[in-house]
Amino acid sequence: MKKITIAIDGFSSCGKSTMAKDLAKQLGYIYVDTGAMYRAVTLFAMQHGLFNADGSVKTQDLQQQMSHINITFKFNKLTGRPDTYLNNELVESNIRTLEVSNHVSQIAAIPFVREAMVAQQQRLGKDKAVVMDGRDIGTVVFPEAELKVFVTASAEVRAQRRYDELKEKGMPADFNDILKNVEERDYLDSHREVSPLRKAPDAIELDNSHMTIAEQSDWLMKLVKERIGE
Numbered sequence: 438m439k440k441i442t443i444a445i446d447g448f449s450s451c452g453k454s455t456m457a458k459d460l461a462k463q464l465g466y467i468y469v470d471t472g473a474m475y476r477a478v479t480l481f482a483m484q485h486g487l488f489n490a491d492g493s494v495k496t497q498d499l500q501q502q503m504s505h506i507n508i509t510f511k512f513n514k515l516t517g518r519p520d521t522y523l524n525n526e527l528v529e530s531n532i533r534t535l536e537v538s539n540h541v542s543q544i545a546a547i548p549f550v551r552e553a554m555v556a557q558q559q560r561l562g563k564d565k566a567v568v569m570d571g572r573d574i575g576t577v578v579f580p581e582a583e584l585k586v587f588v589t590a591s592a593e594v595r596a597q598r599r600y601d602e603l604k605e606k607g608m609p610a611d612f613n614d615i616l617k618n619v620e621e622r623d624y625l626d627s628h629r630e631v632s633p634l635r636k637a638p639d640a641i642e643l644d645n646s647h648m649t650i651a652e653q654s655d656w657l658m659k660l661v662k663e664r665i666g667e
């Protein structure tokens with residue numbers, strides 16, 4: 438069967454990783470959650486005092502410490518999905534807090550951070566048979582991807598989904614704080630200078646505001662089958 442590269446980009450919390458993980462599992466492809474990588478760098482910066490009191494980043498210090506940041510993924514047999522490790526420590530849950538979400542877009546706007554993450558992403562996907570989700574996969578990381586999807590949903594729907602998820606995991610959650618974070622990140626991610634969030638011209642747009650997880654998964658699989666010629 439022909440192996441392809443699948444890029445899933447879009448706004449925060451709209452279901453990209455849900456779609457991407459399930460698809461990768463069905464196809465036996467590698468899944469890479471690039472948002473987790475920017476979240477892990479953010480967690481590192483928080484743990485090492487690399488934010489100033491006003492919330493800005495100590496950019497020079499972070500740059501000096503970039504070589505000490507090692508992000509890896511290990512498949513979790515229980516969840517059937519990869520877990521994120523920062524310097525060999527499991528951080529899958531720590532990187533999903535609202536505190537990390539409130540700082541991540543600043544870290545992700547720094548050019549040397551993006552350069553390092555994109556290089557690692559390109560290495561992970563060099564042999565194709567990969568599903569990668571993020572903000573710039575179809576535009577920057579794999580502009581030649583055979584299938585590009587751009588996912589959207591209303592900010593309220595997205596915040597509600599994130600709220601439900603955090604509650605289910607027993608993590609603290611306030612709907613208004615989450616909505617504010619989702620809207621702020623949408624703005625920062627689409628207005629940064631380097632690799633802003635954009636729909637690639639050849640990406641297929643999906644508004645899943647009124648779709649179930651199963652419906653969006655079927656929609657995606659249909660597209661994949663067209664591309665791999667099944």
Ligand SMILES: Nc1ncnc2c1ncn2[C@@H]1O[C@H](COP(=O)(O)OP(=O)(O)O)[C@@H](O)[C@H]1O
Binds near residue numbers: 450456598650
């Ligand atoms: N179509 C959908 N309907 C309802 N909930 C969804 C749908 N797609 C995803 N979700 C849920 O929304 C939350 C955010 O999805 P996620 O895949 O993490 O988004 P993203 O990767 O875009 O940030 C998760 O809890 C997920 O289970």
Ligand SMILES: Nc1ccn([C@@H]2O[C@H](COP(=O)(O)OP(=O)(O)O)[C@@H](O)[C@H]2O)c(=O)n1
Binds near residue numbers: 541
């Ligand atoms: N390819 C990517 C992926 C994420 N990011 C950044 O990382 C943040 C977290 O990404 P994420 O995919 O985990 O976010 P959610 O959509 O899951 O909330 C985003 O808000 C972006 O600032 C990025 O800049 N480029």
